[in-house]
């Protein structure tokens with residue numbers, strides 16, 4: 033899979049917002065301070081950088097987009113344009129000296145171009161003092177300065193910052209765009225359908241693939257499902273030996289249940305959709321078809337209802353092991369009804 037350029041990233045993640053901002057540049061209506069708010073990896077930085085590129089590009093395309101090729105675009109991509117100041121948290125926070133650097137840069141005139149662009153990632157990590165320090169610059173628009181504050185957690189931002197910036201909510205990525213960004217993120221191809229069924233956040237995805245957790249989960253669920261399709265009571269044992277070690281905290285327990293929902297939804301789909309829809313468990317395609325054919329519609333719906341009920345049970349504080357064991361016994365019983 034070829035690596036996406038920054039413009040392609042912005043286009044695939046937030047096409048509408050990107051074009052909106054390009055339009056603001058072209059019509060000279062760019063405001064001086066924005067707060068981009070949205071999930072990690074949803075394209076906030078890409079959009080801000082494309083805007084910066086458009087402000088400096090020597091050779092914009094006919095549709096108004098920056099070319100991405102000229103020396104100016106290249107310098108911005110390389111982080112090498114003194115008039116585009118980008119800051120991201122150094123560790124957990126944006127540090128005091130980083131704030132000083134932003135203020136110093138803000139006070140200086142543009143070096144080469146006519147505009148200075150500030151892109152500040154993780155703006156919610158600014159200390160109250162630091163945020164108040166920046167407030168002065170946000171409050172009193174200085175000609176030819178544009179500041180983009182980027183945050184994944186708007187609720188942690190000072191009210192004074194919120195009220196003085198234009199807040200732009202970035203919607204979560206479409207599952208197609210998210211799948212593509214997982215691909216760009218070097219997530220292995222056979223985990224992408226399941227991951228994009230489970231989450232829309234790159235941070236959450238990173239957590240799930242850490243220590244091979246997701247691969248193990250896929251493996252154990254496949255084993256469990258293969259046993260179920262054979263009416264093998266060992267499925268009950270797999271809960272204990274395979275799934276329980278993966279269910280070490282509430283978040284992971286919830287993900288296991290979500291994955292089981294996806295598994296049975298895909299099975300139901302396999303019964304009715306002849307075309308190859310993208311299943312969250314591509315390696316189980318044949319087994320799912322076998323399962324779908326062996327069961328009646330009523331049986332499948334019964335099982336799916338039981339599967340969906342597990343999420344209520346977890347929310348009601350029921351123990352995960354009994355939830356999974358009860359479910360397994362119920363599925364085995366529901367399947368036998370027909371045999």
Ligand SMILES: [Zn+2]
Pocket residue numbers: 088089090091092098099100101102103104105106
């Ligand atoms: Zn260019």
